[in-house]
Amino acid sequence: xxxxxxxxxxxxxxxxxxxxxxxxxxxxxxxxxxxxxxxxxxxxxxxxxxxxxxxxxxxxxxxxxxxxxxxxxxxxxxxxxxxxxxxxxxxxxxxxxxxxxxxxxxxxxxxxxxxxxxxxxxxxxxxxxxxxxxxxxxxxxxxxxxxxxxxxxxxxxxxxxxxxxx
Numbered sequence: 001x002x003x004x005x006x007x008x009x010x011x012x013x014x015x016x017x018x019x020x021x022x023x024x025x026x027x028x029x030x031x032x033x034x035x036x037x038x039x040x041x042x043x044x045x046x047x048x049x050x051x052x053x054x055x056x057x058x059x060x061x062x063x064x065x066x067x068x069x070x071x072x073x074x075x076x077x078x079x080x081x082x083x084x085x086x087x088x089x090x091x092x093x094x095x096x097x098x099x100x101x102x103x104x105x106x107x108x109x110x111x112x113x114x115x116x117x118x119x120x121x122x123x124x125x126x127x128x129x130x131x132x133x134x135x136x137x138x139x140x141x142x143x144x145x146x147x148x149x150x151x152x153x154x155x156x157x158x159x160x161x162x163x164x165x166x
Contacts, residue, residue: 017118017145020143021139021140022139026040027114027117030107031093031107032097032108034090042083045079046081047078049068049083049134053065053085055088056088057095064129065100068154072104083104084105084106085109085115087127088110115128131153133160133161142159
């Protein structure tokens with residue numbers, strides 16, 4: 001359920017990818033518990049890592065999610081929220097989070113509208129895997145795009161957080 005999307009009206013065409021230095025538009029999606037997550041509310045509490053991934057419970061996506069899980073305490077200690085987004089529905093996210101004990105928010109973007117909003121590119125006809133690190137004002141301070149280096153998304157995000165906190 002999408003409540004707020006700024007910068008729309010571009011049909012099915014993905015706009016260019018949001019770049020480092022840009023401020024991301026606000027959005028709202030349902031999380032794995034059916035609760036509404038609003039980006040601006042999360043940013044009011046501090047920086048946010050938003051990572052887009054192709055599909056729940058697939059090898060690369062599971063490896064990435066578990067890597068974020070294993071580093072979750074570090075993100076929490078830095079005052080950073082971690083949010084994963086895919087086109088899977090709320091029920092799929094709930095099962096995925098429970099199966100792998102994922103302590104962070106998974107958002108359901110079933111229509112791919114937030115993915116399009118961020119301009120996340122497809123790779124080999126699959127939804128892309130891109131991680132954005134946002135400061136508390138919603139500005140992209142770092143982004144990393146790699147389908148094959150799933151665990152490097154966590155390393156990249158943590159390095160960016162350390163620089164942001166320095």
